[in-house]
Amino acid sequence: MLFRHASLISLLYLLRQGSASLFTDPTQVANKSYDFVIIGAGAAGSVLAHRLTEHSATNVLLVEAGRSNTDGPDVRDIQVPYFVVDIPPSFDWNYTTVPQKALQNRTLSYPRGYVLGGSTSTNFLFYTRGSSDEFDRLARISGDEGWSWKAMLPYILKASARLLPQLDMTLTLTAHRTTLTAHPTRPQTETLTPPADGHDTHGEVDPAVHGKTGPVLTSLSGNASVLDARVLQTTAELAAEFPFNLDMNSGNPLGVGWLQSTIGHGVRSSAATAFLAQDTLARRNLDVLIGTRVTRLVQTGRRGSSPVFLGVELAQSAAGARVQIQATKEVILSAGSIGTPQILMMSGIGDAGELAAHGIATVVDAPDVGKHMQDHPWVPLQWQVNTNDTLDSINRSPDLLNAAAEIYNATKQGVMANNPGGNQIGWFRLPRNSSVLREFGDASAGPSSPHFELTFGNSFLSFTQPVPAIGSFMSMCVALVAPTSRGSVKLASASAFDAPLIDPAFMQTPSDVATLTEAVKAAQRFAAAPAWADFVIKPFVAAVNTTTDAAIRAYIADQVATFRHPMGTARMSTSELDSGVVDSRLLVENAVGLRIVDASIFPHIFGAHLQAPVYAIAERASDLVKRAHGIPL
Template sequence: MIASLLPWVFASAFVLPSLGKLYHNPSKLVNTTYDYIIVGAGAAGAVVAARLSEDPRISVLLVEAGISNEGIVPATIPLLSLSLTPNTILDWNFTTTPQPGLNNRAISYPRGRVLGGSTSVNYMVYMRGSAEDFDRYASVTGDSGWNWKNMQQYAKKNEKLVAPADSHNMTGEYIPSLHSTSGAISVSLSGNPTPLDSRVIATTQEFSSEFPFNPDLVGGNILGIGWAFASIDNGTRSSSATGYLSPAYGRPNLDIVINAQATKLEETGNFGTIPSFRRVLVAENAGARHEIILSSGAFGTPALLQLSGIGDSTELRAVGVAPVVHNPSVGKNMSDHALLPNVWNVNNPDTYDSIFRNPDLFNASMAQWINNRTGAFASNIANQIGWMRLPESASIFRTVPDPAAGPNSSHFEMIFGNFWLNPTTPAPPAGNFMSITIALISPTSRGSVQISSSNPFIKPLVDPKFLSTNFDIFTLVESVKISKRFLTAKAWKGYVRSGVGELETVKTDAEIEAYVRKVTNTIWHPVGTAMMSAKGASYGVVDPDLKVKGVDGLRVIDGSVLPFVPNAHTQGPIYLIAERGADLIKKDFQAAICLTC
């Protein structure tokens, strides 16, 4: 029903912010040489462009393959995020290779192809991760600058806590001292109550040992169930395009070009004994005096490196690419949060299903949003989320080491949705539903991204290898049992009718495993394909300063550098990576200037 209503939404006359300095075609660029060229305007690239261009001495070109976010109304209205992907003009429309762990299904893998990247099309859940995530990044890279304590300065630059759309009293729903009110990305708690709210919180009180209440999920202590934060301000999406790029439009030292897919990085000579890359092909050559920064994400960044001759030499030759730098780590180590949607029938018509199904209710909700930016459309997909661990006595730990970042980090996430929340399966034409969607947070499966051709317009092979390890399947099987146990609390009596489909009938581990393999897909949080490692390490793609190993003039700043997927929906941690990455570049720029002054 959402899709059938979208033409009306797109055609409506809304007053949206207008863009500043922007080129719609790379042939229109006046300049061809900049201090820095950034490829990709998503969660990371937009941050780096905005922060570097704060210094008027630095000239920046930001290259985006997709279109502008201006005027795309569903990308502004939070609940309509469900309509933005997959298979739209805003999506790269990746598809995985057939996955043996998912009964050989190939699944859609949305990534944003628009200013703001995936922050313009995602579900807007905002977290920073667990403190142990960043402490582990610091440990494996040998760089204490990546630890949780140091990264909080960037959290303050990133977050701007604002009132929820309904302006309700937030007492007891968060801890004020853990938040910033002066950052670039607006963040708020739920702005629309649902019938699940009181029931979820009551369950944390009745079953406090297994499902404890967490008073604030953003402060590094993520275990338990609490109120979800989202990148929403006054009932509208806050993205890297609105939060970082909008204030930067019109700066004379920042050029932004859209509809411009980078196809290759050109070797421009040597810096000592290593090759130097200072040109990027974006329909016309563009050169960088200092660096090219790849911010094309966990798929685009390794693919562009491989197309440019940086990767496993044998694999590159096999697809007709001449190797320049042999680095077999490029495109490897991919990890992601596998997604298991569990849906139940409920005895309540006040679910979002009714709005999506009934044009009258949809139009009424739209009118409310237009008038005052409140109501269902001002809300995120979930008002509460939970971050859970398997019991220490779980049998899997007899043979498998705990893969979590630490004892205060999670194995899986619970997302409580007031509707049919299954991104890959349309809701039935009748009924009202609730969802406890599970995300596998500490996966041990590792996949890859690999080009299959020297043609840059042929999508790379994306193989996450979902559910290819005993730990991953064990955790999801247990999560189904735990979700069912959650709904045995008194608060759900008379509300939940039955599980949908096989969820209601599966009992044994074998039956649950068959169900899990049949319905699991992805929550779209890929990382690790250009992972950072210690300087001098024999593996990894970038050093702790995010410079590509064995190469001059090339840096990677995006989610692909994270060695492990974090305890968070990834936009928050990637924002922090980008903020520190921009500081590292500024430091090097200042050092270079001082050498000549």
């Protein structure tokens, strides 16, 4: 954890957006009329609120359980990129998992953003779209070509603007290059901004697959690391296994490339800063209510044999007054892969037997609600290194940290303006002749989708081990990208104020254990390349004995943590599944007036850090909603 010093906090200054239409009491909106009520102001909900209110005649209420991202003495802790490893608990739901059977029955911390912007305001800032295979699989199994890579590109690039404003994009991939064709009229979302130090990024990114006019700001690292040259040298020395990839957001992520983070001008760029900025909050047709939970969805009638859910019940404490709001067109659940199934079940939408156990009458028997949860588990590996030029020195020294703060305050540059998770990232597949693939098959979305991920950190990184008091380190985070284990989210009680029972079921299939074991061995091969010969001293003590498969598996059981990417708990019905929760338009099946837009709808785990794919899903969902209700696009 980072050392905080009072003088450091007093030094920091950051741009803040206004709070023109933020409400803090549900009674303030109780008597208003809304076309849409959106539950959850994370990556999806913020996009939906912004896009739907682009048409001035459409009225929207956005409800967020958490706090403001701009008010309070500690808001700097979610705005300064370097502080990402130590987010204060007031911005978090502070969930924990149930004991994990395959992890020595450990109970894991399970962070989720409790603030405007949701987890985009508290995550590790990685901007990764995933492969073309991920979207193509979703289209194939849902029977809806609208989810394909080709069809989703305009929405991905709506979060990924081009060089000129008001352009729509079509991306064409070939074996060795990426080209982009522009089509007029569609607004954009992502903007590739210069790195904090302004260095020439030629050879580090392909600008053709990014934009320059959208609200979500992304950038490459603006703080050089002692690891950079050695990581790149390894891609040359071991090119067959660890090739260089100019831009992994082109649709083919495989290889090692420069990390793109949601940072602009030295400050975190979140769904809140991008889509709920002052000009959006000033819209007369958007109200944003914070600090308020949805206790249940309210049935407001029937249409044929299906219940209509256009009502929402709100409260600010378990014993507090209940306030009901009613939408005229739709209620849209964007509460995330934990909150969405919890709200559905509290509303009588879920497995009938589980609902009855909590005294909840079943309105829609939907056994898949809360089931099929997946997440990306990861393990840390560290090596002691022959240099003092790592971030460990800054993390241990109040004086050095305050000196870095002075640089940041004056220039928005230096280590604090950058992602401490590292400057490069790598995505890899098991080799074609892998015994793991022969035995268990391929769980990935296709040949351009990875099985595992490596990141390269210039310090000691871990959420399961204490930071050493002395020594300089480099770290690799080794993540399982295509796990087959499936867990669940279940109710602990019928109250919205009791945390649900979260079970990601990490490492509970033999294929997951085998694949992550191979990933650890790949990381060890990377660190054993000639580029590291005079740099790496030895593995950190906890990993010294990871020289056999059995030892690696024991290490995995002891060290696995979450990469914070839950999904699948309200999955889309597809051709290969017996059941689901939403259809391909994201409408809740066997109900009327209710749509789900967040990571819970993925029927298979998505091979990426989730914010970029969810932005894209929400952009398309915004158009689906507009078309359904005759709202101009």
